Amino acid sequence: MKTFFDILRGVVIGLANIIPGVSGGTMMVSMGIYDTIIGCINSLFKDFKKCIKTLWPYALGMVAGILGLAKLITYLLGTFPMPTNMAFIGLILGGLPMIVRKMKGEKTGIAGVIAFVLAFALVVGLKAIGGGSTADAAITLNFGQMIVLFLMGVIAAATMVIPGVSGSMMLMLLGYYNPVVGSVSGLVDALLVRDMGAALSCCGVLIPFGIGVVVGIFAVAKLIEVLLNRFPGPTYCAILGLVTASPVAILMGLSLSGITAMAVVVSVIAFIAGTVCAYKLGGE
Numbered sequence: 001m002k003t004f005f006d007i008l009r010g011v012v013i014g015l016a017n018i019i020p021g022v023s024g025g026t027m028m029v030s031m032g033i034y035d036t037i038i039g040c041i042n043s044l045f046k047d048f049k050k051c052i053k054t055l056w057p058y059a060l061g062m063v064a065g066i067l068g069l070a071k072l073i074t075y076l077l078g079t080f081p082m083p084t085n086m087a088f089i090g091l092i093l094g095g096l097p098m099i100v101r102k103m104k105g106e107k108t109g110i111a112g113v114i115a116f117v118l119a120f121a122l123v124v125g126l127k128a129i130g131g132g133s134t135a136d137a138a139i140t141l142n143f144g145q146m147i148v149l150f151l152m153g154v155i156a157a158a159t160m161v162i163p164g165v166s167g168s169m170m171l172m173l174l175g176y177y178n179p180v181v182g183s184v185s186g187l188v189d190a191l192l193v194r195d196m197g198a199a200l201s202c203c204g205v206l207i208p209f210g211i212g213v214v215v216g217i218f219a220v221a222k223l224i225e226v227l228l229n230r231f232p233g234p235t236y237c238a239i240l241g242l243v244t245a246s247p248v249a250i251l252m253g254l255s256l257s258g259i260t261a262m263a264v265v266v267s268v269i270a271f272i273a274g275t276v277c278a279y280k281l282g283g284e
Contacts, residue, residue, distance in 0.1 A: 003057050009033060010061020011069070012091065012277075017062070017160050017167055018070055018181060019077065022088050025163035026246050029239060030095020030278045033058070034163065035228070041221040067188055070181070085254055086267040089247040090274020099243060103236045112237035119241030126170075127249035139179050139205060146208040152176045153212020154219070161220040163242045166249075180209055 009031050017024035028034040037058060040051040076084040139145060152174065160167035171177040183205040190198035227235040 006033075006057035007061040007064070010058035010063075011065035012061075013058065014062035014065025015069060015073055016088065016091075018066055019073060019088070019166075019168060022168070022250065023163055023166050023242075023246055024160045026092055026095075026243050029099060029163045029243055030092055032095065032098045034239075038161075038221045038224050038228075041217060042225050066184065070184060080263075080266070082254060082259060082263050083266045083270040085250050087270040087274040089250055090271040090276075091278045092243060092246050092274075094275035094278025096240075096243065099236065099240050103233070103240070106233035106236060108233040108237050111231075111234040115234040115238040116241035119238040120245040123242055123245035123249050124252070126166075127252050141201075141204045146204075149176075149205060149208040150212040150215075152180070153209040153214075154216035155212075156180075156209075157213040157216025158220045160213075161217055161224065163239050163246075179205065 009027075012031065013024045013027050016022045016027040025034065028037055036054065040054045044051045044055075073084070139149075152171065155174070156167040156171050158167075159170045168177055171180060183202040187199055187202040187206065190196070190202060224235075
């Protein structure tokens, strides 16, 4: 049963990582598995068998969420933006009590207050910057472009691992969100119709990007582990700031024009459902 719920947690993380403004790292914190995943990533080569046993359900769920449900989430965001976003806000806020419990007994002081404020401002500021339209990058498969895709993967992974910072939003700011997500959807469609030429073309984009993601995850996971070990109080305050700012950033991107009473009711139900899910998935 634990494995099943870990796969579901992975699905949530995967979905969060493909939605601009929503952070996969935030979902990890809200579900109480952030420390576990970061620790296993950093100890992967020291205790390979144990870490793989811990990580594989999350990884499987993430892949299933990204490949299997990406189109569904895109449809829901386009057709029912307010209820869908409120469900994710519920998922985020439902995990706040767990973060507060982790902070008990940790010394925070003025450093913790500063860390909280700066982290909160970072998320809101990034959302404000990303509010404008950004042109998609033109991708031509050559060595130089592959290096750029690798670097985009590193940047995306770094921001995906840090709670509150949306890797998808960063890719959108840099103009690589639609090309990368389009390549994922294109790969799935090509495999379904057995069009190997189109599949290989999509892989030309996704392989260097994916390698960058792996490198970025390992680099940032090590940094987070060092901060949690040396400065636990201020680090948890920063994480709390990042997480609490996430709902604000999501709401900043919502348009309230044309909202009906029914949409408000459904949004409240979705928010409650998200909160309950976060509480259940965050249970040990």
